[in-house]
Amino acid sequence: MNFLVTGGAGFIGSAVCRHLCANPAYRVTNLDKLTYAGNLASLRQIENAHNYRFAQVDICDEKAVLDIMRRDDIDIVMNLAAESHVDRSIDGPGAFIETNIVGTYRILNAALEYWRGLADDRKGRFRFHHVSTDEVFGDLPFDGGMFVEETPYAPSSPYSASKAASDHLVRAWHETYGLPVVLSNCSNNYGPYHFPEKLIPLVILNALDEKPLPVYGAGANVRDWLFVEDHARALELVATKGTPGESYNVGGNSERTNLSVVETICDLLDSRRPRAGGKSYRDLISFVTDRPGHDRRYAIDASKISRDLGWVPNENFDSGLARTVDWYLDNKWWWGPIREQNYAGERLGEA
Ligand code: NAD
Ligand code: TDX
Numbered sequence: 001m002n003f004l005v006t007g008g009a010g011f012i013g014s015a016v017c018r019h020l021c022a023n024p025a026y027r028v029t030n031l032d033k034l035t036y037a038g039n040l041a042s043l044r045q046i047e048n049a050h051n052y053r054f055a056q057v058d059i060c061d062e063k064a065v066l067d068i069m070r071r072d073d074i075d076i077v078m079n080l081a082a083e084s085h086v087d088r089s090i091d092g093p094g095a096f097i098e099t100n101i102v103g104t105y106r107i108l109n110a111a112l113e114y115w116r117g118l119a120d121d122r123k124g125r126f127r128f129h130h131v132s133t134d135e136v137f138g139d140l141p142f143d144g145g146m147f148v149e150e151t152p153y154a155p156s157s158p159y160s161a162s163k164a165a166s167d168h169l170v171r172a173w174h175e176t177y178g179l180p181v182v183l184s185n186c187s188n189n190y191g192p193y194h195f196p197e198k199l200i201p202l203v204i205l206n207a208l209d210e211k212p213l214p215v216y217g218a219g220a221n222v223r224d225w226l227f228v229e230d231h232a233r234a235l236e237l238v239a240t241k242g243t244p245g246e247s248y249n250v251g252g253n254s255e256r257t258n259l260s261v262v263e264t265i266c267d268l269l270d271s272r273r274p275r276a277g278g279k280s281y282r283d284l285i286s287f288v289t290d291r292p293g294h295d296r297r298y299a300i301d302a303s304k305i306s307r308d309l310g311w312v313p314n315e316n317f318d319s320g321l322a323r324t325v326d327w328y329l330d331n332k333w334w335w336g337p338i339r340e341q342n343y344a345g346e347r348l349g350e351a
Helices: 011-021 040-046 062-071 086-091 094-116 120-125 158-177 199-208 228-241 258-272 303-309 317-330 332-340
Strands: 002-006 027-032 052-056 076-079 127-133 181-186 188-190 213-216 222-227 247-250 255-257 285-288
Touching (some): 002 011, 011 027, 011 040, 011 228, 040 332, 062 094, 076 228, 094 127, 094 158, 127 228, 181 228, 188 317, 199 213, 199 317, 199 332, 222 258, 228 303, 247 303, 258 285, 258 317
Parallel strands (some): 027 052, 127 181
Antiparallel strands (some): 222 255
């Protein structure tokens, strides 16, 4: 089985590549433009594996994508390439429209042309798996409700609106042209190799640098957290066993307020890397201006993927967060060079 993983140098894509390459029956081509968020160091573990190869390509380049599908005899496309950071989408939506909407359109065109040229037996096996987010559903009240696959789309940010648009395009290519697509919508991932502009790695690394830990608003917003390796297993199942035309919600059943996530990280660091003078890292917490259009709460009902594909998360949030903190403590070789670049200005707590 030959996979084309787009965005495979990113946080989730690299976990997917590492996971798939562990199966010798799979061959994996990682196609990535290498934006600021793409990092080949995340693939060091598999870079010399016999079943892994990399191509630096933009998903907007339809011809280059089609050439790679043909060259590597692709059976399954897993489309993870995207601009992924909500705050960046507020500051500059253009790249989100370009990659998340136009890029998805281009890769759908390439996939359709490739699929139409396949022999009948291969045609039936081919899948285009589009990896999306729970943020397309908008937000939930603090006091109840969960997103199911049928929840109407109501995105709030330029990021989630661009992802919603891409999901609609993918469904349209199925309904109109018959392309065998599957979709998945997942909650917040966390774990190793997470780019340190996102809440969890940002807080860990700012704390180690004795910098402020920025909490938006009162820190009361709720996210559902899923360990990235559990997501990678779910994605393999959706791509290989999902029913064409269907979407699957994926979540960790681990809702936490942002403040409690930040406090838990501080407590983990207090026990592992005590600060001078016996102070707690919690003293570094700094409440800052809220994100515009900040969704209050996300929660995923993942019963469909559990019932139909037998997926459940293995990692619980407390042990997964401890594993993540330990990974950052042990892997400065990965994040040190990234932190040296001033990629997020004052959000990093820089003076
Ligand atoms: P990321 O920002 O860490 O990685 C994105 C990758 O895509 C990078 O390697 C980047 O170089 C690449 N890329 C960007 N534009 C490209 C283009 N035009 N052509 C080719 N490659 C390009 O993102 P992530 O957190 O790993 O998210 C991956 C996917 O999963 C995204 O589609 C995102 O919407 C979705 N998702 C993320 C989360 C989460 O919590 N991180 C949750 C649900 C869904
Ligand atoms: O400095 C911060 N302070 C803060 O309070 C940052 C960066 C974030 N936050 C808050 C905003 C969110 O409520 O923490 C929460 C998590 O923020 P992010 O890590 O930026 O993630 P989020 O906006 O929830 O989106 C993530 O999950 C869904 C991914 O970036 C998306 O790609 C994915 O679709």
